[in-house]
Amino acid sequence: MDISTLIDSLHPLEIKVLTTLGLRPSGTALDSEQLAGAAELEASQLSMAVEWLLAKSLITVQTETVTPIVSLTKIGEEYHQTASPIERVLAAAREATGTGKRLTIPDLQSQGGLDPSVVSKAVGRLKKEGVVLIIQGGCIETTGRPSPTAEALRTLLEEIHDSPKELKSFPEAHREVIEDFAVKRGNAKEPFRVDERVARSFILSPDGAGAAAQLLTQGVAEEVSQLTPDLLKDGSWRQTRLRKYTISLRPPRIGTGKKHPYREFLDTVKTKLVSMGFQEMRGALVETEFWDMDALFMPQFHPARDIHDVYFVKEPSHTTAVDEPFLSRVAKVHENGAETGSAGWGYSFDVHRAKRLVLRSQGTAVSARTLAASPHIPGKYFSIARCFRYDQVDATHATDFFQVEGIVLGEDINFRTLLGLLNLFAREVAQAKEVKFLPAYFPFTEPSVEMHVRHPRLGWMELGGAGLFRSEVTLPLGVTVPVIAWGLGLDRMAMVALGIHDIRELFTDNLELIRTTRGLF
């Protein structure tokens, strides 16, 4: 890069630092403090400019000096306010000796609210200095001598309290006390802290010297960083030099408006289904057991209806009434099959149980309601329904989750068209070319199929289950054509697309994670 291009790209802060150094005799080194003063910059501005100039090799570090600085810790401030442990021990010992009371180390520990280790250290020190004696019975007595440590500590606390000081400004004896009472790894409860202040001085590099010389001779042109409406209005932008930017730097981060990646995934599924001719169905979060299970020919003694599998609603516990004629028809079908050609389950149907309110446990409840509401024939329907399962929550089980499911009604519906529809789902939803159909069991379909597909990235996986609704389901709800019931298990696909391994992360509360997940599907 030639010098003039280089100069054009300099930030005003950088120019100030360069010219400050350039005005001094060649080879003059200035430290940060001197530079900030001479260039009239804030410390933060200077440090930015210095980092940029170092990165561009226009200045170099001449010297780097490390100065130990002593300051008071929070504990030190406390000692300054009140007294250090050594002072307190000494005072207590003097008082005891004066009044003739017995004073033991355990006494000191219990009365002062002092840490046992701190007390031991203070007593040890005083004993070493000959200030106290431990006489028979572990009693402490003073000898009357002064304690150099206690006095040094008091002096140091007073001196450093005002402002941190350089370690080397203290006499040797005081430095030793500071070392002894400074915070170290493993011992944070000390009054002093010794930090290292790094001071650097800088000189111009040959390139920097050239740039500084040119800047000084040509004078700093009238330079602006921002094109403004005023510059445009009066045309003065023609006489103005707009500073060139270093555009290779990372931009500041901004928050954006964005859809949630999991919702985005469900949106693509929704769009696919609509494009395949499916009409959306909606249902309620709270359902009756009737629509959630009875209408689906799940007998009332079915294990999945157990208290450990379904969330029951507390208040009101039951609905006032289930729509007729559906309730009586379904009850009869459970009992003896009625006119469906079925033998039924052969038990006595409990109407009260049918009215029990639950949190919707399966999306198929929405389909059951649709069947009873004079659906279009032929018709295709889907819902993406929030469902609730009474389950211990872990990496693969969530208490609430989305079920993608639906129905297809029509005269041409049979086992082979069921397989055809599943093939379509495999291709459109999972981009899978290979499909395997396995026999399956669902209480409300016969025949039932489980579909496994070879996903381009995931390999063989179960994509969903489906079947032809039993006549015991469709006829009581007034539907006389065959009906496919289908459900897709998409959470695994979503989790892979989002790069997560725990189903709970689909609903994560970590905003940073939500903001940074790309969600490419």
Place this chain on the structure above:
Amino acid sequence: MPTITIFKDDLESLLTGEGGVDRGIPMAQLEEWLMLVKGELKGHNPETGELRIELQDSNRPDLWCCEGIARQIRIKQQGRLKPYAFFAKTPTSPHHLIVKPGLEQVRPYVAACTAKGYRVTEKGLAQLIQTQEKLADIFGRKRKTVSIGIYQLRNISFPVTYELVKPDEVRFTPLGMETAMTLSEILMVHPKGLEYGPILAVQSLLPILRDAKAQPLSFPPIINSREIGEVRVGDDELFVEVTGTDLRMVILSLNIFAANLADRGATIEPVEVRYPTSTMLGTRVKTPQDLGKPATIRMKAIEQALGQELGEALVKQALEAYGYDVSAEKGSVKAKLPPYRHDLMHTMDVVEDVAMSRGYAEFTPVMPAQFTVGGLSAIEQLSDRSRELMVGLGFQEIISNILGSPDQYCRGMRLEGTEWGRTVEVDNVMSLSFSCLRQWMLPSLLRIEAASSRAFYPHRLFEAGDVAIPDGTHELGSRTETVVGALIAHATTHFSEIHSCLDVLCYYLGKDYSLEPLQHPSFLEGRAGRILVSGKSVGVIGEVHPEVLERWQISMPVVAFDLNLSQLLS
């Protein structure tokens, strides 16, 4: 859906025989065969040969055991089921089991048989016990409707009596105990008594099975006697009984057990049960017994359902290879289930068996051809439009659980005891964290805000989704409505910043709205409003109350709105 453990070599030995297979079935072959029984291989230990298999079909208890799985595969291999002679046999001098009056009110039915000539092996015993447990637990609804006992035959003197006794009248040493106990002691002390005792809770007299010498066999459905009712490896003469509340289920369970033992080489001898009053099968009931009746199924029904013309011969062949007894007529087949099955409720059940027997791969998929119009519901369209607008306003969408805690939805929002604080609550609470449904969106947004103080500010969050609002006038006791909630958090945010966003949203949704001052515990007084559209309240907006923020441990000002889209639509 039971999951069972079986051993591969045990399965293989049950598969050998006429038309059988060689040892060392490849796993791929096994998995394919498992399709015949709706079984899924859940685990395989190549060293021990242990297989864990989940059986999906809850109406096929005959498949919940090694013998049943092997049988279904064997039938397919051999093309038909070799009939079990004992179902047809009428023994000349059968053993008797006498049922005394009074059991009608307690546990009315019993079925039994003997099995000789199969020497119980270690693996065989484990399978017997597993089958007994799975049948009683899942098919028998935790022994309520069916429970099973197995005994050493040689210690039993016939006839056996099934009768009621007073709780302290009879003593015996139950399995798992060292000393003799009365029935009431067993109910109070024995682990099985404690577990299954509630089945007999209201009874003043308790059922017992005793032999001709009055030795107790068992106290059904609780526990067997240790003396007679403990089967050991090496035993080769067994007595099996099933008691329960449903005669068909009781007999079916015994049929399954008898077929299993026969498959292992035992000779089954039926037992005649004599009831004091007539049952649906009379007073003298021979068990095991084939209860199946042939059903006539129109070919058209099968072919229509499968979408394929098959013809009588192919259907007959397929059903026979799945264990049915079939005779084909013109235009229909007459099919009868094998005696160990009782799951034929409807023609479609037969149709599925035809498809499974032939293999699903035999059916070429065909696309449904009828034209339908796709589309989204009006509320979903409105919700999607709102979401687009919120994204345009620079908000990050979030998504949350709907099931949460009163702490989140009510107490955290200062709504205790207010109309706004009412939620749909769960009755059978497992964890307080999942015990009520959200009634508005703001808590879901605060949940993220509370966890994200380290994410760079400003935070602009929104969620569109369902809430459940308690409503006594609604048939379900609550209304499910779709709302969009939005939140802004940063050091200098204030009411008008969120108001501007609501303003834009309502403008593009084409809704003229106005704000009316509102006292709401979740918001600062004088800085909160009710959102009104055509005089109807459709939401709230305001600066979130500092005490709410404190309860969520949020140390950043928050402003928010909650707009009910369902109300906007209606």
